[in-house]
Amino acid sequence: MTVESVFPRLEALLPHVQKPIQYVGGELNSTVKEWDAADVRWALMYPDAYEVGLPNQGVMILYEVLNEREDVLAERTYSVWPDLEELMRKHDVPQFTVDAHRPVKAFDVFGVSFSTELGYTNLLTALDLAGIPLEAADRTEDDPVVIAGGHAAFNPEPIADFVDCAVLGDGEQAVLQITDVVKAWKAEGRPGGRDELLFRLARTGGVYVPRFYDVHYLADGRIERVVPNRSGVPWRVTKHTVMDLDEWPYPKQPLVPLAETVHERMSVEIFRGCTRGCRFCQAGMITRPVRERSITGIGDMVEKGLKATGFEEVGLLSLSSADHTEIGDIAKGLADRYEEEKIGLSLPSTRVDAFNVDLANELTRNGRRSGLTFAPEGGSERLRKVINKMVSEEDLIRTVATAYGNGWRQVKLYFMCGLPTETDEDVLQIAEMAKKVIAKGREVSGRNDIRCTVSIGGFVPKPHTPFQWAPQLSSADTDARLAKLRDAIRSDKRYGRAIGFRYHDGKPGIVEGLLSRGDRRIGRVIKAVYEDGGRFDGWREHFSYDRWMRAAGALAGTGVDVDWYTTRERGYEEVLPWDHLDSGLDKDWMWEDWQDALDEVELDDCRWTPCFDCGVCPSQSTEIQIGPTGKKLLPLTVVNK
Amino acid sequence: MQRIRLRYTKRGRLRFTSHRDFQRAFERALRRSAVPMAYSAGFTPHPKVSYANAAPTGTASEAEYLEIALAEHRDPEELRAALDASLPDGLDITEAVEARTSGLAERLQASIWELRLPGVAAADAADAVEVFLGRESVEVERRTKNGVRSFDTRAAVASFTAESPATPATSEQANRSDGAPCAILRLVVRHQTPAVRPDDVLSGLRATADLATPVPPEVTRLAQGPFDEETGSVADPLASDRTAPSRAAEAQLSGSA
DSSP: OOOOOOHHHHHTTGGGSSSGGGGSOOOBTOOOOOSTTOSEEEEEEEEEEHHHHTTOHHHHHHHHHHHTSTTEEEEEEEEOOHHHHHHHHHHTOOOBOTTTOOBGGGSSEEEEEOSSGGGHHHHHHHHHHHTOOSSGGGOOTTSOEEEEESGGGGSOGGGTTTOSEEOOBOOHHHHHHHHHHHHHHHHTTOTTHHHHHHHHHHHTSSSBOGGGEEEEEOTTSSEEEEEESSTTSOSSEEOBOOOOGGGOOOOSSOOBOSSOOSOOSEEEEOEEOOOSOOTTOHHHHHTOSOEEOOHHHHHHHHHHHHHHHOOSEEEEESSSGGGSTTHHHHHHHHHHHHTTTTOEEEOOSOOSSHHHHHHHHHHTTTSOOOEEEEEEESSSHHHHHHTTOOOOHHHHHHHHHHHHHTTOOEEEEEEEESOTTOOHHHHHHHHHHHHHHHHHHHHHHOOSOOEEEEEEEEOOOOTTSGGGGSOOOOHHHHHHHHHHHHHHHHTOTTTGGGEEEEEOOSHHHHHHHHHHSOOGGGHHHHHHHHHTTOOOTTSTTTOOHHHHHHHGGGGTTSSOOHHHHHTOOOOTTOBOTTTTEEOSOOHHHHHHHHHHHHTTOOOOOTTTSOOOOOSHHHHHTOOOBOOOOOOOOOOOOOOOO | OEEEEEEEEEOGGGGGOOHHHHHHHHHHHHHHTTOOBOBOOSSSOOBOEEEESOOOTTOEEEEEEEEEEESSOOOHHHHHHHHHHHSOTTSOEEEEEEOOSSOHHHHOOEEEEEEEEETOOHHHHHHHHHHHHHSSOOEEEEEETTEEEEEEOTTTEEEEEEEOOSSOSSHHHHHHOSSOOEEEEEEEEEOOSSOOOHHHHHHHHHHHHOOOOSSOOEEEEEEEEOEETTTTEEOOTTHHHHHSOOHHHHHHHHHHO
């Protein structure tokens, strides 16, 4: 069966929509394969606008890993903006891939990567536009298997009704295993239909199939237990961990779009995982252990990637990039190599210490020194002990002094509001800190035009973290606390005007909290929001708190409500909706770490101190993989000159 | 410093490329092909590229022009082939000529446009064109950044003819030839301020002759260049670069004189 391109029909709609280029495909390094030549066909989606979704590393990596296999075809699809959605519905054009403009419904597997829970309504839009039933239970053999991945998939319960499967952890090997299962099932003539395919996937132990698990509730609304409802399905589903990043140098051929996107650079993941142990950080907890890419592996990827793309900036990505054991040599080596070609280097996610300023200086050798960003996260020393972000005020002041002394004009500081045990006093400390930063900056630079920007977001407790039991601060309390901080900054005559203040109101955080720690009962809320027109919830101009609260009326009769999911503290004995999903973290270890947080006791990093028994390495048969290798980046030999 | 002028296209689905999109794609292609670009001075040096009179987003073109400045000498044809190979199909570099004259932008005085109107009968289109040409002026409105403005489209039109499709221009269009009517208009427009675009002229057809286009028209710039008011022809804007003596030769001449 050959599938027709929907492009001729789509093309007639494009003159009527904003930024039509985002829908036409044709990106450099994209792949279009013969439909009939592939045994297994994947449609990969990042459920946000093209400009956000295209640069997503996860989708890009899986797209390339899958397409490298001759028997597999993988194409990409993104959320269409409401202007095109309306026209597609009117003219009966289905959700399509941008590669060959094939209808998503025709694929075998529809993989959706969720970095954030706010993409759930976009999943429903895409399913509906594709002509795939919203509820997994209503799908037939003609529908693709819908698989959720990404960090949000560590608690897929809120979308359990809408996805057939969820995969936890690194996708590189997982997608190939799934491909093999689908291929074998198709080759055998699809025995047992869709149910058998899902069962075979579940049996691997690495694919969570919600329909094979029943959730029982207690009279008070809490979960009693989650149990498999057929034999052969594992009690717990385990995350995937890729070891030896040098063997997975993806993306080798990064996609280069014609349309403008949020990250226009060649990104290299320099390591995966983080054991700093910040207690609020889900990414750090679920991606353990740390696995470094070697300095030479990084150099190689940068060289090939730049040749393949023509990008003028290289981003060295990870959860805390300055923690790479050879980051100094990497930064210097790359800066030396690409000085002449005017390639910029960027290092997002760095810690607060003077070493990072040296690094930043190295990376901006030839360019302008505009702004440096640090994330102390907590305003007071006490609170930073609670969240295990070990930065003293002294460290911070020393760091910013180095920065301003080296010609940097602006320092940005990131904080969170609503952290466990936080009081108004903790948050007001942020104003004091910012004033000291400006005072020090004026002193060392001898200038009055330096600035400090305080950026603050609401804290949302996440599954698989020591704060998974914590009460979330209500949006009213968040707003009140931020208003006090704003006033404290603005009222200061000496420093107030040098301090910028950026914050978001607490309402979106409550919806994110509802979706993050929700269970299967939240599915009906998501559906109600979607049916009420909810789309693009990560976008301020599309998000509607009122719509979500209206939809939460769907919880009537369950005995639970939005507050129950968000501002309620959980106890040790409570069964959490994601307990049957194994991130490797030992629940008792997390509980102890939660108690340590309340006692303001810090915990070190296991890269440099003995193991703290978080449980990940032994349960997943993994280990820390770090350098140093002692190797250096040599100058590239110049060819073709 | 060597300056090279390039002619490029926006074809097929890549006609939806905006000018900004094209600029980014082109500058990345320069990097991939390791073209020895000359850079501007300053904090953030930019490769020296001058673009001239780009076609609007959504309209195809066979005749866009730009000029690049190189730090080292390169053979124009080799450069063209390398850049063309580096750009996606549809954004094609079709000519490269060493710049030996000034004022490329000033030579782009008029454009020849082809407007394909699927679903419109050739006779209806011809009647509408006749009505349009018979008017002294044809006021249309266009939404701009500063609100809706009204201007004349008639004076800029040097010639305007309707014909029936003989052969489909591209295979994409051929695939769609299902026997439905499709009028083809050929339009020569002088470049002036405010610029009159093909869609403005179509608005003019709608306003004067009530010509409806059920499907979005497919608009292609076929050529742009110096305009001869007497013959009404649009010439090759790179012709004078081709015929003028090269800089090197000029330098030799003046040196020996």
